[in-house]
Amino acid sequence: MKSLAELQAIKDRMKDRVVLREGVDEKRVVVGMATCGIAAGARPVLNAFVQGVNEAGLASKVSVTQTGCIGICQYEPVVEIFEAGKEKVTYVKMTAEKAAKVIEEHLKNGKVVAEYTIANYKA
Amino acid sequence: MIRTHVLVCGGTGCTSSGSKSIQAAFNENIEKFGLAEEVKLVQTGCFGLCAEGPVVIVYPDGTFYSRVAAEDVAEIVEEHLLKGRPVKRLEYKGALAEDAHEEDVYANISLNDTAFYKSQTRVALRNCGVINPEEIDEYIAMDGYQALGKVLTEMTPDDVIQCILDSGLRGRGGGGFPTGRKWALTAVNKAPQKYVVCNADEGDPGAFMDRSVLEGDPHAIIEAMAIAGYAIGASQGYVYVRAEYPIAVARLQMAIDQAREYGLLGNNIFGTDFSFDLGIRLGAGAFVCGEETALMTSIEGNRGEPRPRPPYPAVKGLFESPTLENNVETFANVPQIILKGADWFASMGSEKSKGTKVFALGGKIKNTGLVEIPMGTTLRHIIEEIGGGIPNGKKFKAAQTGGPSGGCIPASLIDTEVDYDNLVAIGCMMGSGGLIVMDEDTCMVDMAKFFLEFTVDESCGKCTPCRVGTKRLLEMLNKVTSGKATLEDLDAIEQLCYYIKENSLCGLGQTAPNPVLSTIKFFRDEYLAHIVDKKCPAGVCKDLLKYEIIKDKCIGCGMCARQCPANAISKTDYIAPGKKLPALAIDTDKCVKCGACVGVCKFKAIVKN
Numbered sequence: 001m002k003s004l005a006e007l008q009a010i011k012d013r014m015k016d017r018v019v020l021r022e023g024v025d026e027k028r029v030v031v032g033m034a035t036c037g038i039a040a041g042a043r044p045v046l047n048a049f050v051q052g053v054n055e056a057g058l059a060s061k062v063s064v065t066q067t068g069c070i071g072i073c074q075y076e077p078v079v080e081i082f083e084a085g086k087e088k089v090t091y092v093k094m095t096a097e098k099a100a101k102v103i104e105e106h107l108k109n110g111k112v113v114a115e116y117t118i119a120n121y122k123a
Numbered sequence: 124m125i126r127t128h129v130l131v132c133g134g135t136g137c138t139s140s141g142s143k144s145i146q147a148a149f150n151e152n153i154e155k156f157g158l159a160e161e162v163k164l165v166q167t168g169c170f171g172l173c174a175e176g177p178v179v180i181v182y183p184d185g186t187f188y189s190r191v192a193a194e195d196v197a198e199i200v201e202e203h204l205l206k207g208r209p210v211k212r213l214e215y216k217g218a219l220a221e222d223a224h225e226e227d228v229y230a231n232i233s234l235n236d237t238a239f240y241k242s243q244t245r246v247a248l249r250n251c252g253v254i255n256p257e258e259i260d261e262y263i264a265m266d267g268y269q270a271l272g273k274v275l276t277e278m279t280p281d282d283v284i285q286c287i288l289d290s291g292l293r294g295r296g297g298g299g300f301p302t303g304r305k306w307a308l309t310a311v312n313k314a315p316q317k318y319v320v321c322n323a324d325e326g327d328p329g330a331f332m333d334r335s336v337l338e339g340d341p342h343a344i345i346e347a348m349a350i351a352g353y354a355i356g357a358s359q360g361y362v363y364v365r366a367e368y369p370i371a372v373a374r375l376q377m378a379i380d381q382a383r384e385y386g387l388l389g390n391n392i393f394g395t396d397f398s399f400d401l402g403i404r405l406g407a408g409a410f411v412c413g414e415e416t417a418l419m420t421s422i423e424g425n426r427g428e429p430r431p432r433p434p435y436p437a438v439k440g441l442f443e444s445p446t447l448e449n450n451v452e453t454f455a456n457v458p459q460i461i462l463k464g465a466d467w468f469a470s471m472g473s474e475k476s477k478g479t480k481v482f483a484l485g486g487k488i489k490n491t492g493l494v495e496i497p498m499g500t501t502l503r504h505i506i507e508e509i510g511g512g513i514p515n516g517k518k519f520k521a522a523q524t525g526g527p528s529g530g531c532i533p534a535s536l537i538d539t540e541v542d543y544d545n546l547v548a549i550g551c552m553m554g555s556g557g558l559i560v561m562d563e564d565t566c567m568v569d570m571a572k573f574f575l576e577f578t579v580d581e582s583c584g585k586c587t588p589c590r591v592g593t594k595r596l597l598e599m600l601n602k603v604t605s606g607k608a609t610l611e612d613l614d615a616i617e618q619l620c621y622y623i624k625e626n627s628l629c630g631l632g633q634t635a636p637n638p639v640l641s642t643i644k645f646f647r648d649e650y651l652a653h654i655v656d657k658k659c660p661a662g663v664c665k666d667l668l669k670y671e672i673i674k675d676k677c678i679g680c681g682m683c684a685r686q687c688p689a690n691a692i693s694k695t696d697y698i699a700p701g702k703k704l705p706a707l708a709i710d711t712d713k714c715v716k717c718g719a720c721v722g723v724c725k726f727k728a729i730v731k732n
Contacts, residue, residue, distance in 0.1 A: 001268075001385050001386035001387050001392065001393060002386065002391075002393065002394045003393060003394055004272045004276060004393060007263060007268055007269065007272055007393075010260055010263045010264075011263050011264055011266070011269075013260075014260045014261060014263060014264030015264050017125070017261075017264065018253075018254065018261055018264045018265065020125075020127075020128050020182045020183050021128055021130070021182045021183075021253055030207075031207070032207070033205070033206050033207035034206055034207070034208070035206070038206070046126065047124060047126075047161070050124045050125075050126040050161075051124045054124065063183035063184070064126055064183065065127075065183055065184045065207070066206070066207025067207045067208070068206060068207055068208035
């Protein structure tokens with residue numbers, strides 16, 4: 001170690017890897033991953049969120065976790081976003097592409113993507 | 124892309140309850156379910172809640188699994204990691220909201236809000252249970268080695284010493300000597316070679332703070348010792364650690380190797396002209412080697428015996444050179460003080476004892492484990508809130524701090540605010556941080572005897588007051604517990620205690636009588652009960668116990684007689700009114716006082732008194 005810059009470089013590189021464990025999350029993205037969810041394609045959605053949140057530099061503010069069956073199997077893949085003090089938002093029939101938009105608009109800019117929510121879903 | 128971290132405790136407690144096989148099972152199942160790209164398994168140091176081990180935490184949701192067995196792992200991986208359904212039956216009950224529902228994503232209280240963690244402030248333990256101690260990069264991610272960088276590039280040695288002085292940090296090994304002053308005293312002595320020594324010879328029965336820091340965050344000690352080396356002008360350090368701590372030794376060695384590889388130990392650290400290196404020296408298990416002069420004698424390769432002070436180690440220590448010696452926990456605070464400032468540290472704790480203290484909770488308490496709390500927290504809070512109280516509805520009787528050198532705090536003083544000076548004021552001492560809780564079933568004379576037996580075993584034999592004095596003292600205590608002592612003996616015991624304290628060569632002998640003196644002070648009536656009434660109120664001292672059958676309650680079934688290993692129970696001629704068979708009686712000469720008969724009697728006809 002010849003300089004502080006080298007130390008800082010290691011710290012920056014590692015920070016994303018340990019930030020998961022700090023348990024601080026302003027927003028929590030929960031992906032339904034029961035059998036129905038997985039069958040409907042929840043796994044690529046989950047991966048898109050994990051990757052997208054990291055790439056958008058939101059890892060210290062947003063946590064991505066899974067949950068079991070939410071009970072609305074016909075709408076799977078279902079993603080819910082929780083934020084302290086706010087009503088939860090339920091997105092349905094999610095895909096990796098839709099996930100990218102949710103990350104950009106909802107998670108980054110705080111604007112709910114109304115067209116994907118359960119309230120606006122038309123079968 | 125990793126989305127989940129599974130943290131498995133790899134401290135000594137959880138390792139001995141099987142965390143190695145849990146890690147193996149996780150690896151196997153993560154592979155089996157194809158999650159290797161998404162889930163990362165991390166072995167950490169101690170989480171503190173050893174009673175609930177082996178402990179597993181899953182992030183980012185923070186699910187806390189306790190008492191996990193290798194057989195449970197497949198279920199956790201399939202249900203939780205794959206399908207997102209935490210396995211409720213394995214979750215730590217203290218971390219669940221009372222009205223938790225299966226699907227409720229906020230059912231888990233954050234770990235930091237559980238009774239056990241809520242009032243803790245983790246400074247020395249901040250990385251224990253959070254990072255993988257075997258990976259230097261994780262330590263660096265948590266601001267590791269930033270303090271060393273700051274010291275070497277922005278501060279003079281005097282600045283560093285001033286910062287430690289201002290923080291009010293005092294020695295965590297037990298003595299409570301101001302750390303900054305020790306650094307300053309060593310810094311002023313000019314010599315071609317000086318040393319920094321870390322005392323990790325944690326010998327008090329029931330204490331495991333230092334072990335957990337070394338196992339969970341070894342780099343913090345390396346960083347702090349390098350900072351100390353810069354402050355006092357030393358280029359070589361030694362960590363003296365017990366050979367009985369194999370995991371701590373292995374992780375520390377691994378950490379030293381990694382630090383050397385990164386150039387954080389060795390020549391010209393951070394491109395400055397400061398050089399520092401570290402070596403490990405193993406102790407062979409002698410308690411006296413935790414005493415600073417004996418420890419240095421042992422590092423030098425000689426028999427671990429203390430030597431008179433002065434000269435103090437700051438003047439003439441290891442290899443006759445000025446030496447700075449601090450305890451593991453003391454060092455663990457140093458990088459944080461440098462980074463966050465002396466004021467930050469001094470804002471925690473009580474007036475004369477700043478910062479936090481780690482305690483190893485043990486004995487009759489629900490949450491056995493490791494806790495770190497601000498100085499000045501009341502004993503009541505530690506025992507009732509953090510420790511979860513006394514199990515089985517028993518009553519709190521006393522807490523023993525400071526191990527064989529310390530004393531006890533009786534129930535009447537449970538509201539004492541725990542810091543160095545308050546404990547000394549009541550004839551106790553902080554010690555290294557072992558805190559053993561005792562309930563009403565503990566005999567205080569027997570407890571004092573236990574610690575004294577320990578010091579008699581561990582006395583190195585160099586000075587007479589300790590070698591012979593503690594032995595004679597133990598014999599006198601044995602007289603008390605066997606009911607053969609007189610009131611004169613009690614006076615003689617006290618006199619001998621003071622003699623040993625005043626005349627012993629080192630800390631071991633000077634403090635050995637403390638458990639006896641403090642129990643006489645707070646539980647004199649219990650000594651008197653043994654001496655005058657020939658009774659042990661707690662029912663512990665066997666020589667003073669008598670088992671008896673209440674003849675009018677006995678129906679003569681003979682269960683007790685069949686259980687008795689000494690054939691001490693036989694029939695009498697007496698038949699109690701309304702009973703058909705003759706009552707039984709215990710021959711007290713044959714009775715070995717094992718208590719087996721009491722357990723089998725359905726009629727509560729056998730009493731112990």
